[in-house]
Amino acid sequence: MQHYTNVGCQTSCMDDNELIEQILNGNSNAFTFLVNRYQKLVLHISGRLIQRQEELEDVCQEVFLKVYQNLGKYRKECKLSTWIATIAYNTGINHLRKFKKLDISDSDTQEIFLKTVDPDTIGYEQTDLHRYIRELIMLLPVQYRTVITLYHLEEFSYQEIEQITGMPEGTVKNYLFRAKALLKEKLKFVVDANSLKVVKEITNEK
Amino acid sequence: MKNEELDLIIENGLKVGPDFHLPVDFALKTSGKVGRSIQWKNDLLEYLSLTGLILALFIASVGMYYYIDKSLALRLLSIISQNPLFFILAFLLLNFILFADKVLLPLLFNKWNRVKIGDSKEYF
Numbered sequence: 001m002q003h004y005t006n007v008g009c010q011t012s013c014m015d016d017n018e019l020i021e022q023i024l025n026g027n028s029n030a031f032t033f034l035v036n037r038y039q040k041l042v043l044h045i046s047g048r049l050i051q052r053q054e055e056l057e058d059v060c061q062e063v064f065l066k067v068y069q070n071l072g073k074y075r076k077e078c079k080l081s082t083w084i085a086t087i088a089y090n091t092g093i094n095h096l097r098k099f100k101k102l103d104i105s106d107s108d109t110q111e112i113f114l115k116t117v118d119p120d121t122i123g124y125e126q127t128d129l130h131r132y133i134r135e136l137i138m139l140l141p142v143q144y145r146t147v148i149t150l151y152h153l154e155e156f157s158y159q160e161i162e163q164i165t166g167m168p169e170g171t172v173k174n175y176l177f178r179a180k181a182l183l184k185e186k187l188k189f190v191v192d193a194n195s196l197k198v199v200k201e202i203t204n205e206k
Numbered sequence: 207m208k209n210e211e212l213d214l215i216i217e218n219g220l221k222v223g224p225d226f227h228l229p230v231d232f233a234l235k236t237s238g239k240v241g242r243s244i245q246w247k248n249d250l251l252e253y254l255s256l257t258g259l260i261l262a263l264f265i266a267s268v269g270m271y272y273y274i275d276k277s278l279a280l281r282l283l284s285i286i287s288q289n290p291l292f293f294i295l296a297f298l299l300l301n302f303i304l305f306a307d308k309v310l311l312p313l314l315f316n317k318w319n320r321v322k323i324g325d326s327k328e329y330f
Contacts, residue, residue: 028237028241031237031240032233032234032236032237033233035232035233035236035237036233039228039232039233040223043223043224043226043227043228044223044224047223047224047226048224051224051226053226053227056226056228057228057229057232060228060232060236061235061236061239064236064240065236065239065240065243068240129215129219130218130219130222131222131225132219133215133216133219133220133222134219134222134224134225137220137224138224148220149224152217152220152221153220153221153222153223180213180216180220183216183219184212184213184216187212187215187216188212
């Protein structure tokens with residue numbers, strides 16, 4: 001037991017390069033630790049792309065299997081998180097293509113978004129705005145959801161997002177702007193002065 | 207309501223992660239799956255190498271006997287050619303036993319173990 005605790009401590013103290021070295025030397029505890037370290041990142045990217053809880057575990061496992069198989073090819077030209085995010089993004093996109101769930105991002109989808117999401121029919125409490133925004137994000141086109149997740153949630157830079165998705169920096173910025181504009185358009189009708197007061201309280205608490 | 211206030215709400219809302227979960231033992235399950243996948247590949251490779259080695263040894267010994275004792279080698283080949291079905295079936299049976307031992311049984315054993323211990327309902 002003492003041995004396992006020591007192993008856990010050793011791996012948790014390691015930086016990414018040491019962790020990779022350990023995995024390549026066949027240390028399975030190091031790989032378990034790597035999965036623990038990056039599972040949230042993979043979950044966020046895959047979750048926002050696929051949006052199906054029942055398929056998510058398999059897709060995340062596929063991502064980490066690819067990470068393991070290609071770890072020897074990782075050349076440390078970018079951060080490990082960027083490299084793993086690239087694998088997660090490509091795996092998610094391939095999964096969507098495979099099951100033909102890839103939606104198109106153009107003005108039509110934006111119109112559909114604006115027409116279909118009616119705040120009255122959703123029935124959320126106005127104080128639960130964060131949850132409402134989360135639901136709205138799920139209805140955005142896939143590219144918008146991806147850049148929002150990578151930029152705001154995972155705090156990747158524009159250059160890193162370009163590396164991960166292959167979209168030019170200008171497109172990334174454009175998608176972020178348009179996604180926010182769409183959300184704003186919807187929220188304008190939901191947020192009134194009273195609920196804003198509550199939201200301010202919530203944000204101040206945080 | 208001010209535009210900046212709405213922007214603030216959106217900025218904060220965008221920092222909230224999607225409402226999806228992975229099992230608590232996801233990391234262990236994943237490293238187990240990766241381990242099994244590597245093990246399966248190794249087992250298959252071992253089986254293929256053993257089959258190749260046996261065939262190569264058989265061909266080499268027949269070839270050797272052909273130079274040392276040509277008549278014995280020819281007799282052996284004629285026995286095989288007279289009863290091809292028997293030898294093919296015997297080879298397939300032995301090969302299947304090897305396949306079951308090296309690949310099939312470890313795979314089934316792993317699967318059975320996974321069903322037994324890896325069915326976690328806990329999520330974080």
